[in-house]
Amino acid sequence: MTDPTPPHPVERLFPFVIKTRALLVGRDTLRANKGKLHFVLITEDIAEASREEVLRDFTHYPVVQHFTAADFERFFAVKGAKAIGFTKSGLAQSIYAELKQFRINQPLHPAKPKQPEE
Numbered sequence: 001m002t003d004p005t006p007p008h009p010v011e012r013l014f015p016f017v018i019k020t021r022a023l024l025v026g027r028d029t030l031r032a033n034k035g036k037l038h039f040v041l042i043t044e045d046i047a048e049a050s051r052e053e054v055l056r057d058f059t060h061y062p063v064v065q066h067f068t069a070a071d072f073e074r075f076f077a078v079k080g081a082k083a084i085g086f087t088k089s090g091l092a093q094s095i096y097a098e099l100k101q102f103r104i105n106q107p108l109h110p111a112k113p114k115q116p117e118e
Contacts, residue, residue, distance in 0.1 A: 010098040014075045016091055024085035025078050027054065037061055037085045038092035041099070043069050046082040054083055055105055066102040 017023050024030050027050075030040060039062040042054055046065075055063055072081050086092035 010095055011075060013091065013095050013098075017086065017095070018076060020089070020091060022087045022089050022091055023076060023078075024087060025076075025081050027057070027083050030083060030085045031057060033085070033087070034058075034061075036087045038088045039064060039096045040083060040085045041066065042084075043067055043072060043082045045069055050082060059105070062096065062100075062103050063105045064096070064099045064102045065104045066099055 024033050024037065030037060037058075040054060040058050041064045042051060044065055045068050046054075051065070067075075069080060069082055072078050072084060076084065078084065086095060
């Protein structure tokens with residue numbers, strides 16, 4: 001039987017997120033920085049209405065639901081945050097790869113325009 005927990009927890013990467021300033025905290029900040037955003041991480045204890053709002057506002061980005069607000073405070077020293085984002089970087093890609101199993105949406109990709117038939 002295989003152990004479902006990875007040998008190295010994703011939390012080991014979080015100090016580097018703080019050091020590189022790759023963290024965006026709060027829904028308003030996330031909305032204002034969509035061009036820099038790689039993915040959104042929301043807590044498991046977020047209100048259902050807020051969860052739906054995040055899913056609606058960030059349909060083009062992966063949304064991952066994991067951890068609690070207390071975990072965010074412990075890992076990132078942000079009090080009361082229920083939604084955070086990670087700016088585009090190799091570090092964000094690594095974190096997302098380890099949290100991908102907790103993704104709650106399928107990001108929309110704009111459809112390519114159809115070529116007119118001749």
